[in-house]
Amino acid sequence: MYPALIFHSFNNNKFSDNFYDLRIENFISLIDFISIKINPKEITITFDDGYRSIIPAVEYSLKKGYKTIAYIISDYIDKDGFLTKKDIKYLHSIGCTIGSHSKSHRDLSKVGKDIVKIELIESKVVLEKIIGEKVNHFSFPYGTHNKFSLRKAKNIYKFNAISRPNFFKQQNIIGRISINSFNCNKHNSLLILLTKKLPYK
Numbered sequence: 597m598y599p600a601l602i603f604h605s606f607n608n609n610k611f612s613d614n615f616y617d618l619r620i621e622n623f624i625s626l627i628d629f630i631s632i633k634i635n636p637k638e639i640t641i642t643f644d645d646g647y648r649s650i651i652p653a654v655e656y657s658l659k660k661g662y663k664t665i666a667y668i669i670s671d672y673i674d675k676d677g678f679l680t681k682k683d684i685k686y687l688h689s690i691g692c693t694i695g696s697h698s699k700s701h702r703d704l705s706k707v708g709k710d711i712v713k714i715e716l717i718e719s720k721v722v723l724e725k726i727i728g729e730k731v732n733h734f735s736f737p738y739g740t741h742n743k744f745s746l747r748k749a750k751n752i753y754k755f756n757a758i759s760r761p762n763f764f765k766q767q768n769i770i771g772r773i774s775i776n777s778f779n780c781n782k783h784n785s786l787l788i789l790l791t792k793k794l795p796y797k
Contacts, residue, residue, distance in 0.1 A: 598790050600640035600665075600772040602759060605647035610677035612647055615776050622780045623653050627660055629783045634790065636661035642757060642772060644697055644735055646672055646679045654692050667697035667735035667757070670719035673726075681726050688727045695733030696720050696753070703738050704745035712745045716752050733757070739774075 605612035606620045630639065641657040643650040646668035657664040666687055672678040679687075688694050696719040698704070704712050716734065723731045732754035739759025741749070749756045750768065757770040773789055 598634065598639050600642050600757065600770050601790075602772045602774045603641070603643050603650070603653060604645055606649040606653055609647045609649035612645075612649075612677070615778070616774075618775070618777060618780050620649075620652060624656055626775070626780060626783060626786070627657060627662070630787065630790070631660050631662075633787055637663070639663075639790070640665060640770065642667060642695075642735065642770075645669055645701070646684075646697065648677060648679050648683060650679075651683060651687070654687055655690065658691050663693070664691070665693040665695050665733055665735075665757075667695040667733065668719075668723060669697045669699070669701045669737075670722040671700045673722070684723070684726050688729075693733060694723055694727050694729075694731060695735060695755075695757075696723055696731055697735045698737050701737045703740055704736060704749075705740040705742040709744060712748055716745075716748055720752065739772075 603623065604616035606618055606623060609617055639662060641662045642665045643654065644667050646666065650666060654664055654666060668679060668684065674680050684694060698715040699719040700715065702711060702715055704715060720731050734749050734753040735757040755768050755770060757772055759774055760771050779786060
C-alpha cells in the first residue's frame with residue numbers, strides 16, 4: 597500500500613482556499629498518470645472538507661478504480677458551496693466511502709478535551725444518519741493532532757487520516773500527501789514521494 601492523496605476543491609469553488617483549489621483537468625491528468633505507474637487499487641484518493649465541486653472528481657476517481665473517501669465537515673452540509681445531504685447520499689451510493697472531517701473544523705490539537713469529543717462524535721452521528729451506515733473514517737482538520745485527540749479518534753473511528761506523507765505499518769492510520777496548485781502538475785516528483793514509503797518517526 598501507498599500513502600493516500602488529499603484533494604480539496606475544484607474550479608474556483610466558493611469559499612475554497614485558492615492554494616488547494618485545482619482545475620478539474622489537472623486532477624484528471626494526475627490521476628491518469630498515477631494509474632499508469634501504480635495499480636489504482638493500491639492508492640486511496642481522499643477529499644477533505646466536503647466542497648460540492650468534488651462530485652465529478654469522485655466520480656472519475658471511482659471510474660479509474662481508486663478507493664475514494666470524502667471527509668465531510670458536518671456543520672457545513674447543505675451550506676453554499678458545500679455538499680448537500682442528497683449529494684452525500686449520491687456519493688455513497690456510487691461507492692465513495694463517507695468519512696468525518698469533524699463537526700466544525702476546529703484544530704483538535706488546540707482545543708479542550710470536551711470540544712474534541714464533541715467534534716469527533718457529533719459529526720459521526722450526523723453522517724451516519726445521512727448514509728444509514730456506520731462511519732469508520734476520520735480525517736484530522738489541518739492534519740494536526742495531539743496525544744489525546746489521536747487516542748480519542750482511535751477509540752471512535754476505525755481509520756484515522758493525517759496530513760503527512762508517511763507509510764504506517766498500523767493499518768488504522770492513513771498517511772497522506774496533500775495536492776495543491778503548486779505540486780499538482782509535478783507528476784514525477786509526486787510519484788517519487790508516493791513510492792518512497794517514508795516511515796513515521
